Amino acid sequence: MGNALIIAEHKDGKLRSVSLPAFAFAKDYAGQRGGEFHILVMGHNLGSVVEEASCYGAAKVHVADNEGLGPYLAESHAAVAAKAARDSGAEVVAATATAMAKDLLPRISAKLGAGMASDILGFNDQGYFQRPVWAGSAVVDTEITTPFKVVTVRGTEFEPAPKVASGGDKADVTVDLDFGSLKKRFLNFEEIKSERPELTEAAVIVSGGRGTKGEEGFKLLDRLADIFTAAIGATRAAVDAGWVPNDLQVGQTGKMVAPDLYFAIGISGAIQHLAGMKSSKVIVAINKDEEAPIFNVADYGLVADLFKAVPELVEEIKKVKG
Ligand SMILES: Cc1cc2nc3c(=O)[nH]c(=O)nc-3n(C[C@H](O)[C@H](O)[C@H](O)COP(=O)(O)OP(=O)(O)OC[C@H]3O[C@@H](n4cnc5c(N)ncnc54)[C@H](O)[C@@H]3O)c2cc1C
Structure with missing residues (x-):
């Protein structure tokens, strides 16, 4: 049976x-x-x-x-x-x-x-x-x-x-x-507390890559994430650079996610990143390179400098949401 x-x-x-x-x-x-x-x-x-x-x-x-x-x-x-x-x-x-x-x-x-x-x-x-x-x-x-x-x-x-x-x-x-x-003993568990939802359970994820250029760039993404009570994600490049903790990595060697809405900002769309997020229901990509592979999987794509586009997007969404 x-x-x-x-x-x-x-x-x-x-x-x-x-x-x-x-x-x-x-x-x-x-x-x-x-x-x-x-x-x-x-x-x-x-x-x-x-x-x-x-x-x-x-x-x-x-x-x-x-x-x-x-x-x-x-x-x-x-x-x-x-x-x-x-x-x-x-x-x-x-x-x-x-x-x-x-x-x-x-x-x-x-x-x-x-x-x-x-x-x-x-x-x-x-x-x-x-x-x-x-x-x-x-x-x-x-x-x-x-x-x-x-x-x-x-x-x-x-x-x-x-x-x-x-x-x-x-x-x-x-x-x-x-x-x-048993050959092992449990000692303690140190949980990383976050105000944000867990990546694998979030309905909306705002992810950043090398294009954010560092922690300051991720602060911009925070503003967008705040509007949607979203989780923050990242590429391996951003994690390896030490801009965000590695539990935020999305992809083949990070977390597999499929939220309702996934923002890919300053992310090229390497195959290992796509492996972790391409099942998202709606993908929005912002990248200044119109040839970036992320646009092949994006439902909505914006060819723009993220440092200009993200603050504008935040303001416009706030207006719409009232
Ligand atoms: C075995 C293996 C496993 C891997 N696992 C993972 C994984 O789990 N997850 C993962 O993400 N990667 C993984 N990688 C790494 C992966 O191959 C890529 O190197 C990585 O995803 C690239 O990250 P990125 O898109 O942030 O950087 P890049 O590829 O450097 O892309 C940066 C993008 O930002 C854009 N940009 C730059 N400035 C701006 C601006 N001002 N405004 C707008 N856009 C801008 C650029 O046009 C570019 O497209 C793995 C690699 C290997 C070999």
Whole structure:
């Protein structure tokens, strides 16, 4: 039976919306393979997360609630997830390709002796998974031949699953791990607090590149971002130059995003940057070079000096918004 088990992420007692595309994948996959869509939630004091998780139409929500699982550690979570995969009759174990999933899923696949496909874009009738290669220039079909299959799902390629009526079974996962014997210990987590929304969850992103010429240029982008309560993004060139922190990098080696609106300002449109943002619903590019490749993917393009165009745009939008 082709059950699909999704590892759900949560934070501060709430399900993270990054998991919703993986739920959508699981529904499709299980539906096509005659199986069920299941969710696994791991952590401590999970009451509200479990309630929320049970609103997405899963046949069963598996709950591993244990003090030892409070802090995330790949070692402990992988052991528990592998057990849940066996108990749930899963054919595929998946999660959205976040930083956590990239850390956790390879370990789960090792524990299950499963083949793994990372960052999949979809799957076909034969059950082959599509994966991007060469920074998204080509897509390959990957067949996983092991009984268990482990995949991470590119979040921008699946519409987030909507809430349906709550319901579905819940099942406790017995956690019989000796946490003291783990080879790693969680010490502390230092979160970078930001007033702005998280990049992967923002509806609007204002991204800057080398053309911003430095921190001052990014301050201009802040003014535009303030209007939309947008997240700030950046190219690797801007990050490498030290103008913005590296958790703002969008692209092949940064974050994959697909907001409703993406501003690409002073960004050339290198293939590695496009790999992370080209699924955005509307792309607006401002670049002084009319040949810049970013215009090939932009819905709206403005050939202009950003230092003149962005302040003007801010004023005009403010007038329209009143
Ligand atoms: C393995 C690998 C992985 C990579 N991963 C990533 C990744 O994840 N994300 C990423 O972004 N890059 C990544 N890169 C780097 C990528 O190849 C590019 O070098 C980078 O995206 C370029 O950034 P940029 O567009 O800011 O700079 P540039 O390519 O230098 O472009 C700057 C643009 O600004 C414009 N400009 C300059 N002044 C102005 C002005 N006053 N007004 C308006 N426009 C102006 C220019 O016309 C130009 O088009 C990766 C590269 C490799 C090899």
